[in-house]
Amino acid sequence: MYIFKNAIKSITRNKLRNILLGIIVMVIAVSACVALSIRQAAAVAKEDAAENMTITAQISFDRSKAMEEMAAPEGEEPGQASQESEGSEGNVPDRGRFDFDILQGSSLTLEEYLRYAEAQQEGDSYYYSGAFSLDATGELLPYGTEEEESETEDQTDETGQDLFAGGMEGGRMEMPGDMPGGMGGKRFQVNQGDFSITGYSSYNAMVDMFGSDGGYTITDGEMFEEDSEEYACVISNELAMYNDLAVGDELVLCNPECEEETYTFTVCGIYENESASSQENNRFAINDPANNIYISYPAAAAIIAASEEAANTTTDSSGEETSAALKNTLAFTYTFVNEEHYETFAEKVYDLGLDEDYTVSSMDIEAFESSMTPLETLSKTALWFFVIVLIVGGIILVTLNIFNLRERKYEVGVLTAIGMKKAKVAVQFIFELFLVTFAAIIIGGGAGAAVSVPVTNSLLESQIEDAEQEQSQLNENFGFEHGGKGSGGEAAGGEIPGGRGGAVPGQGRGQDRFSGQSAASQYVSSVTTATNAVVILQLAGVGLLLTVISGLAALISIMRYEPLKILSSRT
Amino acid sequence: MSVLKLDKVSYKYNQNTPAVLEDISLEFENGHIYAIVGRSGAGKTTLLSILSSLAAPTTGHIYLNDEDVAKIDKYKFRSRYVGVIFQNFNLLPHLTALENVVLSMNISGKKFEEKEKTLAMALLEKVGLSGEEANRRVLQLSGGQQQRVAIARALSYDPDIILADEPTGNLDVETQQEIIGIFRMLAEEGKCVIIVTHSPDVAKTADFVYELKKSEEKIQAV
Numbered sequence: 001m002y003i004f005k006n007a008i009k010s011i012t013r014n015k016l017r018n019i020l021l022g023i024i025v026m027v028i029a030v031s032a033c034v035a036l037s038i039r040q041a042a043a044v045a046k047e048d049a050a051e052n053m054t055i056t057a058q059i060s061f062d063r064s065k066a067m068e069e070m071a072a073p074e075g076e077e078p079g080q081a082s083q084e085s086e087g088s089e090g091n092v093p094d095r096g097r098f099d100f101d102i103l104q105g106s107s108l109t110l111e112e113y114l115r116y117a118e119a120q121q122e123g124d125s126y127y128y129s130g131a132f133s134l135d136a137t138g139e140l141l142p143y144g145t146e147e148e149e150s151e152t153e154d155q156t157d158e159t160g161q162d163l164f165a166g167g168m169e170g171g172r173m174e175m176p177g178d179m180p181g182g183m184g185g186k187r188f189q190v191n192q193g194d195f196s197i198t199g200y201s202s203y204n205a206m207v208d209m210f211g212s213d214g215g216y217t218i219t220d221g222e223m224f225e226e227d228s229e230e231y232a233c234v235i236s237n238e239l240a241m242y243n244d245l246a247v248g249d250e251l252v253l254c255n256p257e258c259e260e261e262t263y264t265f266t267v268c269g270i271y272e273n274e275s276a277s278s279q280e281n282n283r284f285a286i287n288d289p290a291n292n293i294y295i296s297y298p299a300a301a302a303i304i305a306a307s308e309e310a311a312n313t314t315t316d317s318s319g320e321e322t323s324a325a326l327k328n329t330l331a332f333t334y335t336f337v338n339e340e341h342y343e344t345f346a347e348k349v350y351d352l353g354l355d356e357d358y359t360v361s362s363m364d365i366e367a368f369e370s371s372m373t374p375l376e377t378l379s380k381t382a383l384w385f386f387v388i389v390l391i392v393g394g395i396i397l398v399t400l401n402i403f404n405l406r407e408r409k410y411e412v413g414v415l416t417a418i419g420m421k422k423a424k425v426a427v428q429f430i431f432e433l434f435l436v437t438f439a440a441i442i443i444g445g446g447a448g449a450a451v452s453v454p455v456t457n458s459l460l461e462s463q464i465e466d467a468e469q470e471q472s473q474l475n476e477n478f479g480f481e482h483g484g485k486g487s488g489g490e491a492a493g494g495e496i497p498g499g500r501g502g503a504v505p506g507q508g509r510g511q512d513r514f515s516g517q518s519a520a521s522q523y524v525s526s527v528t529t530a531t532n533a534v535v536i537l538q539l540a541g542v543g544l545l546l547t548v549i550s551g552l553a554a555l556i557s558i559m560r561y562e563p564l565k566i567l568s569s570r571t
Numbered sequence: 572m573s574v575l576k577l578d579k580v581s582y583k584y585n586q587n588t589p590a591v592l593e594d595i596s597l598e599f600e601n602g603h604i605y606a607i608v609g610r611s612g613a614g615k616t617t618l619l620s621i622l623s624s625l626a627a628p629t630t631g632h633i634y635l636n637d638e639d640v641a642k643i644d645k646y647k648f649r650s651r652y653v654g655v656i657f658q659n660f661n662l663l664p665h666l667t668a669l670e671n672v673v674l675s676m677n678i679s680g681k682k683f684e685e686k687e688k689t690l691a692m693a694l695l696e697k698v699g700l701s702g703e704e705a706n707r708r709v710l711q712l713s714g715g716q717q718q719r720v721a722i723a724r725a726l727s728y729d730p731d732i733i734l735a736d737e738p739t740g741n742l743d744v745e746t747q748q749e750i751i752g753i754f755r756m757l758a759e760e761g762k763c764v765i766i767v768t769h770s771p772d773v774a775k776t777a778d779f780v781y782e783l784k785k786s787e788e789k790i791q792a793v
Contacts, residue, residue, distance in 0.1 A: 002677035002678070006677075009666065013666075014665060414662070417625060417649065417657070418649060418655070418678060419647065419650020420650070421646045564625045567657065
């Protein structure tokens with residue numbers, strides 16, 4: 001006990017020496033605290049963002065892989081074969097190698113998607129939507145078209161020649177097989193329809209539109225029941241105003257291939273789409289968001305089933321069968337609570353029978369990783385800074401301590417001469433170091449904690465600016481427009497509510513043209529807290545390490561000292 | 572019965588140098604003052620270092636109450652059995668006189684009946700320091716006062732043997748007399764006081780005087 005009392009007396013009565021030591025440790029502590037806080041902030045922000053992020057994934061057919069396989073003669077590698085065949089055919093590509101039935105008919109059925117969903121884990125879910133197109137009937141007109149145009153369209157439809165010259169809105173586009181670039185004599189028919197009908201399996205599937213960032217709002221009526229088979233729909237306010245439609249009105253639409261095949265919808269809600277008004281005018285009516293009609297998936301499935309039952313099948317001269325039934329384009333999305341679930345799914349789904357020609361991919365993870373880039377770069381820089389501070393600080397402290405010990409050699413001599421064991425003297429000296437170091441670390445850590453948030457945010461801002469400048473330069477060099485949503489329009493980059501991180505990845509609308517990432521809006525741009533319990537513990541560890549390193553110098557010196565020699569030399 | 576006994580003690584600083592002390596056999600008893608005298612370089616301070624266990628004899632043995640000192644922990648020996656008064660006092664300058672004495676008591680690890688501070692204050696008063704002087708840092712005290720602090724520190728854990736190296740070397744005659752008086756008082760209390768000195772006046776006050784002579788000269792009891 002007297003050792004500690006003696007240590008405290010020694011500290012208080014050698015103020016200058018200890019203040020100097022304290023200042024050095026404090027500088028190290030402030031630097032270490034800022035560096036550790038930056039690293040911690042990056043880790044916490046990443047964790048928070050990962051927690052807030054819903055990972056969505058799709059299964060898609062790997063068309064290029066399939067084409068490579070088709071192009072390769074048997075027994076040869078795909079890449080190699082492709083080159084050889086090009087050489088043998090001269091400049092005319094051999095398109096006949098590709099089987100479009102396989103390439104186009106490669107979408108999975110709903111049953112298959114649902115079977116693969118068994119590879120998901122607890123908390124994961126899925127949703128899906130089916131889309132097809134229908135034509136207007138009677139007085140109804142798609143938004144952006146006029147009655148005259150509709151008639152012209154019919155004429156054009158019949159001739160099949162003047163497709164690009166006019167009246168393509170909502171029309172039927174035929175591409176004769178003898179046209180340059182025709183696909184092996186086949187005749188492709190593209191029936192755009194007037195309206196895009198999308199059936200959603202659940203409200204979750206519509207969050208991108210009707211969620212907080214979606215821009216869609218029901219302004220009149222209400223959303224359809226998600227599991228209802230009734231033909232209830234929500235339409236845009238533009239379409240409603242254009243056709244004097246109101247909630248409760250009926251809407252009769254027909255199969256673009258068969259005018260007799262009609263479906264009657266009841267308008268249950270009218271939505272406003274903020275983003276639609278800012279978009280460019282679309283040449284085709286179906287491409288205009290105002291002509292999007294939303295229904296429940298069971299209703300969509302019922303329509304498809306009815307259409308398949310009612311539709312005629314025609315056979316052309318080549319024996320090719322063509323059905324007039326509506327074609328449902330299924331979009332299936334799996335959602336995962338975390339990346340680990342996604343990774344497990346991506347492996348396990350093949351065990352459930354998914355063909356190797358299909359891939360599981362998620363844009364959210366890529367977007368998430370790119371959103372973390374500035375913070376992670378900063379984190380790495382902070383680590384190096386921390387290591388350098390620790391090494392330089394350690395060297396300074398050890399040197400200072402050696403000088404201190406030389407100064408206190410006499411004290412060591414006296415204490416051991418009157419019977420104090422060297423080990424106890426060492427304990428006293430190390431305890432003194434410990435007290436001074438920790439007092440300085442507490443003060444320095446406090447100061448570091450206070451400045452760490454503004455320093456982190458300032459450095460982060462600079463990192464983001466660099467990244468944005470690089471992106472802008474790239475866009476400028478390629479002649480793309482910039483300064484809009486993609487690279488700066490949404491530069492505010494909001495913080496996660498109540499959190500420490502930045503914007504939730506994967507929801508930004510400003511897709512950049514390079515690497516598919518949206519620039520400013522997706523970067524984690526600020527942190528609200530940086531120093532936490534982990535940083536404090538790490539700082540304590542730094543203090544302990546510095547005390548041990550410099551204390552070791554004290555210990556070695558003390559153990560080498562002999563009281564007789566010290567006192568004799570002083571005499 | 573001797574409290575401290577040297578049996579053919581020799582000491583060399585290293586193997587290639589001649590012995591500073593050679594075959595010295597001495598006995599010290601409680602209740603007496605012993606003076607060790609000799610010319611400079613005769614090995615007086617070396618002998619004191621060996622007696623205080625600051626240096627170990629090259630050959631020979633030292634016995635404390637018939638127990639070989641080599642078998643006793645040297646730190647324990649210094650902090651409990653012998654009180655050493657150094658020529659330069661060797662006090663800790665950042666501590667007060669009182670704190671120097673209390674620290675020595677703490678180092679000894681002995682249990683005291685009263686509080687260390689009270690005992691230390693009593694000791695300082697016994698050697699002639701006032702309460703005010705006791706609470707001054709030692710650098711603020713005169714040489715004589717520092718010597719008294721050093722004596723009080725040596726007495727703090729109540730050892731049987733007091734070793735003093737030139738205890739009056741830097742003091743005026745009056746103070747010298749006072750210090751000698753203290754040693755006499757300690758001897759009368761039953762302690763064995765061994766003083767290394769150049770001073771004939773101090774030697775005269777001793778009960779026994781041992782003179783150290785260089786090389787061929789032999790130690791003599793005067």
